[in-house]
Amino acid sequence: MEKLHIGKFAVTWLRGGITQMDGGAMFGVVPKPLWSKKYPHNEKNQIPLRTDPLLIQVEGKNILLEAGIGNDLLTEKQQRNYGVSEESLVEQDLTSLGLTPNDIDIVCMTHVHFDHVLGLSKMQGGTRTSMFPNAEIYISEVEWNEMQNPNIRSRNTYWEENYRPIEKQVKTFKEEITIVEGLKMTHTGGHSNGHSVVTISSEGEHLIHMGDLMPTHAHFSPLWVLAYDDYPMTSIEQKQRFIQPQIEKDAWFTFYHDAVFRAVKFSSDGTIQESIKRE
Numbered sequence: 001m002e003k004l005h006i007g008k009f010a011v012t013w014l015r016g017g018i019t020q021m022d023g024g025a026m027f028g029v030v031p032k033p034l035w036s037k038k039y040p041h042n043e044k045n046q047i048p049l050r051t052d053p054l055l056i057q058v059e060g061k062n063i064l065l066e067a068g069i070g071n072d073l074l075t076e077k078q079q080r081n082y083g084v085s086e087e088s089l090v091e092q093d094l095t096s097l098g099l100t101p102n103d104i105d106i107v108c109m110t111h112v113h114f115d116h117v118l119g120l121s122k123m124q125g126g127t128r129t130s131m132f133p134n135a136e137i138y139i140s141e142v143e144w145n146e147m148q149n150p151n152i153r154s155r156n157t158y159w160e161e162n163y164r165p166i167e168k169q170v171k172t173f174k175e176e177i178t179i180v181e182g183l184k185m186t187h188t189g190g191h192s193n194g195h196s197v198v199t200i201s202s203e204g205e206h207l208i209h210m211g212d213l214m215p216t217h218a219h220f221s222p223l224w225v226l227a228y229d230d231y232p233m234t235s236i237e238q239k240q241r242f243i244q245p246q247i248e249k250d251a252w253f254t255f256y257h258d259a260v261f262r263a264v265k266f267s268s269d270g271t272i273q274e275s276i277k278r279e
Contacts, residue, residue: 016068143194
């Protein structure tokens, strides 16, 4: 498992599953001759997208960032449509670290689309139950409200069966919240109306997790946004808001979906200066 230290914070990537999604949808209006130079694709025009949570450990707290796609929660048709080639190995990875799902204290969710939230629950005795029963789960208020009351577009990704098992654990916030000293969640909107980013600052070192505003390293350009984005102009504005200031801090940009890199440091023109590759 790949690891990164940001001051007093230890970050470890877990294996939450793999999907294959349409490249055109993932790069929106960007022509294939451009995006295909920056990210791999198969003969079906699908690109590999991991769904790998980040385990963040600090001062005895075990914090999970995102949740993976879980196990045995998608129908055969859904697995085929989403190109699922591997389901979650989060529990096994936690075991190898001497932990269990019961040891997770906090879960931070950038948003709760199905490919991020499925892993928060599991099947037990024919019933969906919480995978991390002792955790507080932080989601922006806007996102949580829409998950429970989706519109004609968002109901395709906000499923009731995904929020019912965890609704008593959810803690919401409006614009920004400090989860623990040095780790903040900030509401951005864009990809979804309630989307958030996560930042860590500790001992002069910095990390930003931009969720699906920058799902892979190839989405560095503010204009390279997803066709899945509900509010693409907001995505562009928020990428402009965060990217350059974080580059000036020499911050690591971390990823949930990237099949190539776990984390990178960019220069202002998008050149990768330093990286942690997925093993």
